[in-house]
Amino acid sequence: MTIPFDTAAALGDIPHGFFGRRGGVSTGELAALNCGLGSGDDPALIAENRRRVAEATLPGAALAGLYQVHGNRCVIIDEDSDLAARPEADALATNRPGILLGILTADCVPVLFADREAGVIGAAHAGWKGAIAGVTDATLDAMESLGARRKDIAAAIGPCIGRASYEVDEGFVQRFLSDDPANERFFAAGRAGHAMFDIAAYVAARLAAAGVTRIAIGGQDTYADAESWFSYRRACHKNENSYGRQLSVIGLR
Incomplete structure (x- = not known):
């Protein structure tokens, strides 16, 4: 069956997709x-869902x-590399064809990277902790070690929690202002003692500051669109027992 997924024009014809919650078992x-x-x-249902994602993106990968x-x-x-292993990390990079790099999210920011000329790709999971710690910078460094050139790397930011849905407290804001006072621009006024955080814009700014010149932002709000996307924060607010994760993937033919 055909399952829906989003793509980013910035990544061109590189096989990739931002998959949501539709089309699974x-x-x-x-x-x-x-x-x-x-x-x-x-586990059998998860395995089938992951198989469907792979087949929809790069059959046989x-x-x-x-x-x-x-x-x-x-x-x-x-x-x-042992592809069955799941090392503790939040980003991957490769120049090997026939491999799909996969990132799981449920409000955090999935970022897919590609240098089409060099044949090097990357994928990163950027929650706020990883984002401020530089997970996207580490991905760019790893891609360069494989032959990518930063000026040729395109990055696509996929579905994540939107600013209108991401309320944070003053302590959270201060963490980012302490790192860089210019980060104030990513926060909008909220109720007393709180602010609304634009994590997608923050990640995009980190990428731009690191020298990436082609950056796409999908703009989907995972919290607000329950039919299309899983959301950790929404599941918590609804007192659900668990929450699903969506998969974002990129590969090389």
Whole structure:
């Protein structure tokens, strides 16, 4: 069956996709395309959902993933890598064809990278902790070590929680202002003692500051659109027992 997914024009014809919650086999609160290995879902259903994502993006490709820890480590997938392993990291990079790099999110920012000329790709999971710690910078460094040139790298920011849905407290704001006072521009006024954080814009600014000149932002709000996207924060607010994860992937033919 055909399952829906979003793409980014900035990545051109590089096989990639931002997959949401439609087109899978999971049920209940995790319906339907839940790809999260830590979600408590039936492993057989997760495996089928992940297979569908891979076949929709790059048929026959192997899927490489991570045990994501909200850090800034980037793993390079080479000919010696065990693709069944899930190293503790939050980004991947490779120049190997036939491999899909996969990132799980449920409000955090998925970022897909490609240098088409060099044949090097990357994928990063940027929650706020990883974003401020430089996970996207680490991904760019890893891609350059494989032959990519920063001026040729395009980056696409996928579905994540939007500013209108991302309320944070004053302590959160101060963490970002302490890192760089210019980060004030990513916060809008909220109720007393709180602000609204634009994490997609923050990640885009980090990419631009690092020298990336082609940056796409999808603009989808995972919290606000329950039919299309999983959301950790929404699941918490609704007192749901678990929450699904969507999968973003990129590969080389």
